[in-house]
Amino acid sequence: MPQVYNWQIGRTMEYPYEGKRPDKQFAMILDINKCIACQTCTIACKTTWTSGRGQEYMLWNNVETKPYGYYPLGWDVNILNKLGVQEVGGDVYKGKTLFESAPTGERILGYLPEDMDYAHPNIGEDDSVGDMAQGAFIQMPHMQWMHYLPRICNHCTYPACLGSCSRQSIYKRPEDGIVLLDQTRCRGYRECVRGCPYKKTFFNSMTRASEKCIGCYPAVENNRQTQCTITCIGKVRMQGFLAAPGQIREDNPLDYLVHIAKVAKPLYPQFGLEPNTYYIPPIHVPPAYLVQMFGSGVAAAIATYRQAKGDQKLLGALLLFGATPEILYSFQVRGNWAMGYNEKGGEVVRVPLREPIFVRSGYDEKLQTYRSNTT
Amino acid sequence: MNQNKNFVRSIRSAGIHVGIVGGVLCTLLFSTMAGADDNFAAVYTNSVGPIMDFNADCWNEANPIKVAMYPQVITTPTKPNAAIAALTVKAAHNDQWLALLIEWDDTTRSDRLVVDQFGDQVAVEFPIDANSKALPSPMMGNPGGRVNILQWRAAFQRDIDQGKPQIQDLYPNAVFDVYPDQVLRATDSNPYSGALGVDNSISRAHESPVLDQIAEGWGTLTTKPDQHADGKGIWENGRWRVIITTPLATESVNSLRLTGTQSTHVAFAVWDGGNQEVGSRKAWSMWVPLALE
Numbered sequence: 184m185p186q187v188y189n190w191q192i193g194r195t196m197e198y199p200y201e202g203k204r205p206d207k208q209f210a211m212i213l214d215i216n217k218c219i220a221c222q223t224c225t226i227a228c229k230t231t232w233t234s235g236r237g238q239e240y241m242l243w244n245n246v247e248t249k250p251y252g253y254y255p256l257g258w259d260v261n262i263l264n265k266l267g268v269q270e271v272g273g274d275v276y277k278g279k280t281l282f283e284s285a286p287t288g289e290r291i292l293g294y295l296p297e298d299m300d301y302a303h304p305n306i307g308e309d310d311s312v313g314d315m316a317q318g319a320f321i322q323m324p325h326m327q328w329m330h331y332l333p334r335i336c337n338h339c340t341y342p343a344c345l346g347s348c349s350r351q352s353i354y355k356r357p358e359d360g361i362v363l364l365d366q367t368r369c370r371g372y373r374e375c376v377r378g379c380p381y382k383k384t385f386f387n388s389m390t391r392a393s394e395k396c397i398g399c400y401p402a403v404e405n406n407r408q409t410q411c412t413i414t415c416i417g418k419v420r421m422q423g424f425l426a427a428p429g430q431i432r433e434d435n436p437l438d439y440l441v442h443i444a445k446v447a448k449p450l451y452p453q454f455g456l457e458p459n460t461y462y463i464p465p466i467h468v469p470p471a472y473l474v475q476m477f478g479s480g481v482a483a484a485i486a487t488y489r490q491a492k493g494d495q496k497l498l499g500a501l502l503l504f505g506a507t508p509e510i511l512y513s514f515q516v517r518g519n520w521a522m523g524y525n526e527k528g529g530e531v532v533r534v535p536l537r538e539p540i541f542v543r544s545g546y547d548e549k550l551q552t553y554r555s556n557t558t
Numbered sequence: 559m560n561q562n563k564n565f566v567r568s569i570r571s572a573g574i575h576v577g578i579v580g581g582v583l584c585t586l587l588f589s590t591m592a593g594a595d596d597n598f599a600a601v602y603t604n605s606v607g608p609i610m611d612f613n614a615d616c617w618n619e620a621n622p623i624k625v626a627m628y629p630q631v632i633t634t635p636t637k638p639n640a641a642i643a644a645l646t647v648k649a650a651h652n653d654q655w656l657a658l659l660i661e662w663d664d665t666t667r668s669d670r671l672v673v674d675q676f677g678d679q680v681a682v683e684f685p686i687d688a689n690s691k692a693l694p695s696p697m698m699g700n701p702g703g704r705v706n707i708l709q710w711r712a713a714f715q716r717d718i719d720q721g722k723p724q725i726q727d728l729y730p731n732a733v734f735d736v737y738p739d740q741v742l743r744a745t746d747s748n749p750y751s752g753a754l755g756v757d758n759s760i761s762r763a764h765e766s767p768v769l770d771q772i773a774e775g776w777g778t779l780t781t782k783p784d785q786h787a788d789g790k791g792i793w794e795n796g797r798w799r800v801i802i803t804t805p806l807a808t809e810s811v812n813s814l815r816l817t818g819t820q821s822t823h824v825a826f827a828v829w830d831g832g833n834q835e836v837g838s839r840k841a842w843s844m845w846v847p848l849a850l851e
Contacts, residue, residue, distance in 0.1 A: 273649035392753035
């Protein structure tokens with residue numbers, strides 16, 4: 184089996200096909216600290232793409248609560264349990280990936296969810312860890328915690344779905360790395376549903392083929408960020424393109440946040456798929472819990488994020504989230520301003536790092552009344 | 559042993575890491591017709607058109623054979639515990655159409671497809687070139703050795719018997735407001751209708767529950783643009799009875815081409831949906847010589 188290099192686990196690994204990176208890789212960064220689980224992204228995706236026959240239950244984008252929520256039920260704890268305890272830590276992953284753990288007669292370690300596993304997407308929502316005693320009050324660090332996890336297909340560099348399909352019905356686009364499921368070629372075997380650990384391929388019972396997030400490719404091809412990104416009211420996401428590991432550009436906001444500032448971490452890198460959705464970890468969740476999900480760099484990521492106020496470039500990059508529907512290929516922070524640029528280098532958006540402050544007197548002379556401070 | 563030589567060649571040319579379980583492969587290479595009757599013949603019947611009647615006289619005259627079915631463990635993903643160990647098959651022809659009546663035991667009728675439920679299926683396979691000295695691989699053919707695969711699906715049988723499915727057929731309490739294909743013209747709604755919108759052949763039965771396909775190796779199964787095969791399946795008392803019928807020759811270069819007194823080979827594959835069998839997770843058979851009387 185071919186050996187490919189996975190930068191997230193710091194080593195080569197087995198994969199059914201020769202690795203060839205796309206010209207640029209569709210990627211997304213999500214700042215968990217800002218997500219309020221309003222599900223606007225979920226509805227945006229659903230009304231855009233999954234209102235057809237058999238798609239009723241599908242949430243190509245979903246937002247679940249951690250640690251007690253999942254869609255489908257137990258998706259992460261199930262595969263982590265199957266994979267068994269692995270050593271996660273250090274620059275090189277010493278454990279096994281899902282392909283390396285394939286049982287005899289299988290291409291990958293996986294499992295097929297039950298139909299009912301999709302029936303309660305909001306299970307565990309807002310359930311937090313820890314007991315609240317009588318008379319408790321907010322403390323730092325939080326004595327109770329939970330966090331939201333918005334998820335889409337990760338458009339992995341080494342997709343499990345693509346490697347599982349016995350008909351090669353799934354392909355990864357060379358121009359942008361978006362992973363697509365060919366609706367003419369699929370015969371509904373559901374090997375991809377078994378294989379994907381994130382469970383982001385879905386079987387359509389009415390069409391009898393499987394489907395998945397398409398990375399909003401009609402928008403992305405026109406330099407427009409995905410529906411889930413641009414509709415997010417909390418400006419949680421930025422979607423753009425990552426460069427190949429040896430070719431990162433400091434002025435690309437995604438390269439910068441992932442590879443240089445290192446505040447954005449991949450989701451369950453130990454599966455070995457090199458997923459391309461990255462998360463800024465929630466600062467009030469104990470890092471000991473987050474290590475399993477985001478790797479050993481979480482504590483450093485949180486520390487860097489907490490210092491963002493004093494780091495102009497980091498702050499500027501973060502403030503460009505949700506600033507424009509256009510994909511930003513590069514950015515610059517100068518003085519009090521962060522600028523985002525399109526592919527040709529034209530300025531698309533300009534965001535102040537510090538909003539100007541206006542102080543008004545308590546009495547409005549013109550209207551002859553007192554200003555009140557209620558919201 | 560020509561068919562076995564091509565069989566081995568097809569494994570090498572497929573370039574897939576082969577996990578050979580025990581001595582299974584050795585057994586298959588060195589037994590010519592494991593479990594199959596040497597005298598399988600399609601009895602001649604004086605009828606016209608496709609042979610679709612379960613009660614036709616020809617089935618009383620036809621000699622049944624028992625075909626041994628092997629769990630598919632040669633290419634991943636495998637099914638070492640495939641449920642169906644044998645098929646009972648009869649054959650008949652009327653100089654224009656050939657029909658096979660295939661029977662097997664299956665306690666559960668599986669024709670409702672949701673994520674964790676698969677459908678019962680059976681397929682018959684013919685070499686497209688019956689005159690070639692070298693038989694293609696019985697495992698879906700090989701490059702240069704094309705096969706015609708006629709595949710009957712229980713889910714298609716349900717489409718034919720009960721009509722186009724609605725979501726409430728699968729989930730009685732499902733509620734929806736409106737689908738794109740109800741308010742947009744086809745050209746505008748097709749992109750939002752997934753496999754149905756691109757007329758994927760596995761989405762719905764059209765006129766027949768049997769899909770007429772070709773293949774030249776694993777992963778190459780392709781539905782033919784021209785559909786000639788027909789058939790019907792009935793499940794009763796824990797037993798499937800399926801007729802698959804096909805013209806002896808058509809104008810297509812990708813169909814079998816036989817005259818009324820020729821001989822050919824036929825192979826089978828069967829899936830027990832209730833045992834999570836689909837795709838390569840199946841039971842398959844070696845080539846069985848078939849003579850037309």
